[in-house]
Amino acid sequence: MRVLLAAAVLAASFAAAPAHATGLATCDSGPQEKWQPQEKLQKILTERGWQIRRVKIDGGCYEVYAITEKGERVEAYFHPVTLAPVPTQRR
Amino acid sequence: MPATVRIWDPYLRVVHWLLAAAVLLAWATGEGWGLWHEWLGYAALALTAARLPWGWLGPRHARFADFLHPPRHTLAYARSFLAATAPRYLGHNPLGGWMIVALLAAVAATSATGWLFTTETYWGIEWVEKLHKWCANVLLALATLHVAGVATACFRHRENLVAAMIHGRKRTPGLSDIA
Numbered sequence: 001m002r003v004l005l006a007a008a009v010l011a012a013s014f015a016a017a018p019a020h021a022t023g024l025a026t027c028d029s030g031p032q033e034k035w036q037p038q039e040k041l042q043k044i045l046t047e048r049g050w051q052i053r054r055v056k057i058d059g060g061c062y063e064v065y066a067i068t069e070k071g072e073r074v075e076a077y078f079h080p081v082t083l084a085p086v087p088t089q090r091r
Numbered sequence: 092m093p094a095t096v097r098i099w100d101p102y103l104r105v106v107h108w109l110l111a112a113a114v115l116l117a118w119a120t121g122e123g124w125g126l127w128h129e130w131l132g133y134a135a136l137a138l139t140a141a142r143l144p145w146g147w148l149g150p151r152h153a154r155f156a157d158f159l160h161p162p163r164h165t166l167a168y169a170r171s172f173l174a175a176t177a178p179r180y181l182g183h184n185p186l187g188g189w190m191i192v193a194l195l196a197a198v199a200a201t202s203a204t205g206w207l208f209t210t211e212t213y214w215g216i217e218w219v220e221k222l223h224k225w226c227a228n229v230l231l232a233l234a235t236l237h238v239a240g241v242a243t244a245c246f247r248h249r250e251n252l253v254a255a256m257i258h259g260r261k262r263t264p265g266l267s268d269i270a
Contacts, residue, residue, distance in 0.1 A: 021122075022123030023122075023123045024123050053214055053215030053216060054215040054217060067211060067214065071211075073209070073211060073214045075215075090126060091123070091127065
């Protein structure tokens with residue numbers, strides 16, 4: 001019985017976790033209609049010399065997989081309203 | 092006659108539990124714990140690689156030749172397992188033996204695709220991430236089946252196989268057991 005209960009609690013905790021929220025960064029970014037388009041962010045970063053691999057949404061931020069102008073692999077976060085970089089926890 | 096015999100050697104037992112821990116922790120760190128996750132993946136791959144030579148050089152019950160049975164034999168065992176008439180094996184039973192191979196292959200595939208994602212060429216590429224997640228899900232399904240199979244065998248043959256994988260000893264074979 002206790003095992004069943006533990007399993008149920010565990011299953012519920014997985015189900016409750018929002019999809020794709022990694023907790024690396026969160027942006028208080030409001031409704032998506034007010035966000036700047038992804039394309040604009042991509043353009044800014046490309047002009048900086050970044051090679052953009054993918055842009056996802058994580059924790060209300062734009063999450064960018066890219067190779068920087070220095071050739072470094074980065075998973076960088078940007079605020080979707082201001083397009084300012086958001087610091088992440090490396091862990 | 093002693094009541095127990097030594098079946099699992101220390102190397103095999105250490106690799107088993109470290110690999111189990113690495114896989115579980117890698118699963119738990121999959122979202123948002125990138126550095127930890129990468130190192131756990133490398134550890135899992137290294138442990139898998141460490142298991143392979145033991146499959147030829149290790150003591151009897153660690154060898155692939157000891158526990159990999161031909162399909163026909165494995166199928167016959169599977170039928171008797173479902174009918175709850177399967178004999179007790181001292182080493183891996185035929186289903187358990189193939190499960191070892193499946194688990195090692197799944198760990199290798201999961202680690203390899205995870206590593207691929209970190210290379211410059213495949214960094215951020217969606218299909219690599221999807222493939223990695225798919226491999227990880229297959230691995231988790233196999234690991235669950237593995238635990239379910241062990242639990243069933245524990246129950247059927249009235250022995251604690253988890254403890255046997257810790258101290259390495261199992262009950263001395265009876266007349267109907269397969270050593």
